[in-house]
Amino acid sequence: MEKKEFRAESKRLLDLMVNSIYTHKEIFLRELISNASDAIDKIYYKALTDENIIFNKDDYYIRIVADKDNRTLTISDTGIGMSKEELEDNLGIIANSGSFAFKKENELRDGFDIIGQFGVGFYSAFMVSETVTVISKGFGSDEAYKWESNGADGYTIEPCKKDNIGTDIILKIKQNSEDEKYDEFLEEYRLRGIIKKYSDFIRYPIKMDITKSKLKEGSEDEYEEYLEEEVLNSMVPIWRKNRNELTKEDYENFYLEKHFGFDKPVKSIHLSVDGVVRYNAILFIPSKTPYDFYTKEYEKGLELYSNGVLIMNKCPDLLPDYFSFVKGVVDSEDLSLNISREILQHDRQLKLMAKKIGDKIKDELSLLLKNERETYEEFYENFGRQLKYGIYSDFGMNKETLQDLLMFYSSKEKKMVTLEEYISRMPEEQKYIYYASGESIERIDRLPQAELVKDKGYEILYFTDEIDEFAIKMLMNYKEKEFKSISSGDLGIETDEKDEEINSEIEENKDLFKLMKEILSDKVKDIKPSKRLKKHPVCLTSEGELSIEMEKILNTMPNNENIKADKVLEINIDHNVFNTLKSAFENDKEKLELYTNLLYNQALLIEGLPIEDPVGFTNDICKLM
Ligand SMILES: Nc1ncnc2c1ncn2[C@@H]1O[C@H](COP(=O)(O)OP(=O)(O)OP(=O)(O)O)[C@@H](O)[C@H]1O
Numbered sequence: 236m237e238k239k240e241f242r243a244e245s246k247r248l249l250d251l252m253v254n255s256i257y258t259h260k261e262i263f264l265r266e267l268i269s270n271a272s273d274a275i276d277k278i279y280y281k282a283l284t285d286e287n288i289i290f291n292k293d294d295y296y297i298r299i300v301a302d303k304d305n306r307t308l309t310i311s312d313t314g315i316g317m318s319k320e321e322l323e324d325n326l327g328i329i330a331n332s333g334s335f336a337f338k339k340e341n342e343l344r345d346g347f348d349i350i351g352q353f354g355v356g357f358y359s360a361f362m363v364s365e366t367v368t369v370i371s372k373g374f375g376s377d378e379a380y381k382w383e384s385n386g387a388d389g390y391t392i393e394p395c396k397k398d399n400i401g402t403d404i405i406l407k408i409k410q411n412s413e414d415e416k417y418d419e420f421l422e423e424y425r426l427r428g429i430i431k432k433y434s435d436f437i438r439y440p441i442k443m444d445i446t447k448s449k450l451k452e453g454s455e456d457e458y459e460e461y462l463e464e465e466v467l468n469s470m471v472p473i474w475r476k477n478r479n480e481l482t483k484e485d486y487e488n489f490y491l492e493k494h495f496g497f498d499k500p501v502k503s504i505h506l507s508v509d510g511v512v513r514y515n516a517i518l519f520i521p522s523k524t525p526y527d528f529y530t531k532e533y534e535k536g537l538e539l540y541s542n543g544v545l546i547m548n549k550c551p552d553l554l555p556d557y558f559s560f561v562k563g564v565v566d567s568e569d570l571s572l573n574i575s576r577e578i579l580q581h582d583r584q585l586k587l588m589a590k591k592i593g594d595k596i597k598d599e600l601s602l603l604l605k606n607e608r609e610t611y612e613e614f615y616e617n618f619g620r621q622l623k624y625g626i627y628s629d630f631g632m633n634k635e636t637l638q639d640l641l642m643f644y645s646s647k648e649k650k651m652v653t654l655e656e657y658i659s660r661m662p663e664e665q666k667y668i669y670y671a672s673g674e675s676i677e678r679i680d681r682l683p684q685a686e687l688v689k690d691k692g693y694e695i696l697y698f699t700d701e702i703d704e705f706a707i708k709m710l711m712n713y714k715e716k717e718f719k720s721i722s723s724g725d726l727g728i729e730t731d732e733k734d735e736e737i738n739s740e741i742e743e744n745k746d747l748f749k750l751m752k753e754i755l756s757d758k759v760k761d762i763k764p765s766k767r768l769k770k771h772p773v774c775l776t777s778e779g780e781l782s783i784e785m786e787k788i789l790n791t792m793p794n795n796e797n798i799k800a801d802k803v804l805e806i807n808i809d810h811n812v813f814n815t816l817k818s819a820f821e822n823d824k825e826k827l828e829l830y831t832n833l834l835y836n837q838a839l840l841i842e843g844l845p846i847e848d849p850v851g852f853t854n855d856i857c858k859l860m
Contacts, residue, residue, distance in 0.1 A: 239323075240389045249361055249386045260415075263359040264426070265433035265492055267310045267404055270357060271297045272437045274314025274402060276545045278374055281315070283544060299430070299443040299467075301421045306408045308420060313401040318373035322382045322392055326357060326369060356494075361386040363420055364406040370395055371402040427467055433488055436473040438543060440466040472543060474515040474566055478505050490519050493538070495562035498523040501614050504563075504599050508591060512584040514567035516592060520599070521560060524617040528560065535559030537592075540566035552579060553589045557625025557637060558596050560618045565592070593636075600640055604653070612651055615642050623706040631709040638713060643696040643703070644676055646689065654713045657694060665693055666727045667719035670707065672698040672784035674843055683771030683841060684722045690769060691728055695721060701788045708780070721767070722776040722783065724803070729766040737764045740808050747820045747827075754831045755804065758847075765805035772812040775838040776803045783842055804835055829855055 241249060275295045282288040300309040317325060360367045365385060372379035379397035384390035397403070409417040419425045423446060430441055444462040451457040473481065473489050486503035490496065500519040507515050518537070527533045535556065536549025543566060554561055569584055579585055604611040615622075622641065626634045642651040647660075657668060669688050673679035679697045688695055698704055707718050719726065741748065741764060751762050760778060768774060777783050777800040786800040806813060812834070819827040836852045839845070846852050 236391050236393055238389045238391055241384075248358060260362045261420075261429045262433065262491075263363055264310075264420075264429050266356050266359045268297060268430070268434045268437060268441060269492055269494075271310060271312035271314055271402070271404075272434075272439055274312055274316070275439050277315040278313075278400070280544055280546070281374070296440045296442055297437070299426060299441065301423065301426060301443075303421045306410075306421065308406045308408055308426075309403055310406075311401065311403040313399065316373040316376075316400045316402050317369075317371040317380075318376050319378075319380045319392060321373060322369065322371060322380055326382055326384075326390070360404065360406055363408055363417055365409050366407040368405040368407075369402060370397055370405070372397045372400050374400050430467045433492055435468045436471065436489060436492070437468050438470055438472055440470060441468045442466055472540075472564075472566065474505070474517045474564055478507075481505070486517070486519075489517065490562070493562075493564070495519055496521045496523065496525065500562075501610055502599055502603060504595060506592070506595060508588075510587075512567060512569050512587050514565055514569070514588055516563060516565040516588075518561050518563035518592065518596065520596070520614065521562060522613065522617070524560070529620070533559070535561075537562070538564040539570070540564060541570040542566070542568040546570070547579070550579065550585075552585055553592055555589075555593050555625070555633070556628065557621055557633060558593060560621060561596055597636055597640070604640065612642070615640075615651070620700055620702055623700065623702045626706040627702060627709045634710050638710060641706075643670070643698065646671075646680070646685070646695040646697065648694070652696075657696065658714055658716060660694060661716070662692070665691075666717075668696065668713060668716050669693055669719050669721055669726075670696040670698055670704075671721045672704050672782065675699055678843065682721070683768055683774040684776060686769040686771065687726060687728060687767035688721050693728075698784070704782060704785055705788075720782055722774075724776065724778050726767060733766055737766060737808070740764050744817065744820075747817060750820065750824070750827065751804075751816075751831045754828050755835055758802070758835060759804045760801040761803045763803060763805060764808040768805060768807035768810070770807075770810075771841075772807050772810040773834045773838045773841075774805050775842050775844075776805055777801055778803055783844065787844065804838055806834070829858060833859075 240246070275297070279295055282290045295313055297313075298309075298311045300311070301307075302309070367384055367386070369382040370379060371382070379395050380392055381395040382390055382392050406420075408420055409415075411417055423443070426443065427445075430443075434441060442464050445465045446460050447463050448458045448460050451459045473485065483503070486505075487499055490500050490503070496519075498521055501522045502520040504518040504520075505516075506518070516537070525533065534549050534551070535554050536547075536551040537553045538545065539547040539550040539553065550565070553565060565588060567584070567588065570582075600611070600614075603614065619642065622637050625637050626641070639653065639655060642653055644650070645652040645657070654668070661668075671679045671682055671685055673682060676697055676699060679685070679695075679699070685695060698707070704720075710718065712718065748762055752759075755762065759775075765774065767776075775783060777786075779801045781789075781798065781800045783800045783802065786798060789795055789798050806816070812830075816827065816830055819830055832851075833855050836846050836855075839847075
């Protein structure tokens, strides 16, 4: 029989899996039972929605058989099964999730915690098995097939006999080694324990023959053993259980069982609603950002059940985009089983659920912020960008909902603060909420534009995320306090005295400013004496809605239209440099041109903007030397 090779990446993963030093090898059973349950979900759903299929609830179950003599453990299900092609497509290559492909080959060292990071479903069977045999008959086909592999060098597929639709997975359990005991995976009590721990909430019965003893017939003290089939799981979906009965661990196990993530959720939210629409939901806020979260491939959504039957894997309409990181399940007895995706979108009941779910997530996040600051900050580190995106998108429709969840780094507190905290510390005379944008905290810290605001003792919020300034422009104000960039034209701090001084300098040096403006005519919109600079000689600011930071960001986008902010070069008239400019204007116009260009380029450097003509700039410096 022909042996087929696994694809390259699958082979690498299998090698790792077979030699895995993973300590929780027991999770292979969780993975296989979860696949079995998914397969039954599929046929169960078909049966309920297709009149031609005869429906008998007792036909749907998972069965575990441990055979110590032959060292085999069999997991059978009466699910939808797999055709020959499906066996090949689904088991011959790595899980479609793409999570594995995402990791670069060189990151996959031996001992690398793949399971902890991704969970790899079916393949985990190779952690405990020498050989894995899958016998399956797919729904709608007359033939059954046997897929077999020892992990190392490929797999075989051949026709075989199987009466019913469904799948048997037969594991030939490894021999004990010096460090590893595999026998335990054939022990009744151990299997029972694993199933109770990870798969208690599976909706279908997980059956196994359990050894019991009874008095021998006719004897008063002699016992004999016999086997009796038992259902090992409670089958009540976790979301139907009473919150008080459940522990944190139960929720965490459910999160893992469902593959919502391979981290521990920051928060589990359990909802039981008995209103116009009745439903139960369990929602999770993950602690780690999924690897594809900020990509187009990421799909948001909650698992949607109609009275315990899965009708949609990821129902996007239940979650607003700004909470797209939330995972979980929603089960409602009021939803029709046959509801289609299109109808669902307009469904009033669904809208009511979505509203309540959104509100609840918001409330839980607010509580987290209030009561578990550190955890919230970690959460914000991961998903804060999504919240800010939420403020910006939909024309700011959700800003009221989200504004109190925002945090920014504070120049004064040297840590993340909320807008509410900022406002509560504001001196009475302070008119605006000040912010500064830049690549990093260190860089913003050194911006000359901040001098006046800092001198006044006012707090500045640092915007280091690309979305920050866009979001704030949408927010416009918070509790009636307007946001103000430290680079904007009017800071609202300048004194009348300073204004007078500046006006008289402008008047006195009219021609100097005019000439400098001509020199930089295609580069800046204006040149003027600065009201904000204290120690530094120059800086760039902007006029109008578009800031220099926003210009930078917009120009990194695909199909940018080379949008430019209206830049203003501000000169510190109290700095010695200004005297130098004045004397150059009187005595040597060529020098004035040189100085003007130098100052402009310095200002660009401070802003982190590229110098348009670096060679010209270095030549200018040489001229000075
Ligand atoms: N018992 C089964 N019955 C029917 N199909 C199965 C069974 N076990 C696995 N499959 C099929 O094989 C595929 C691959 O399974 P695997 O456990 O590797 O990944 P997955 O379950 O799709 O993804 P993930 O593990 O990330 O949830 C499944 O998607 C399913 O189509």
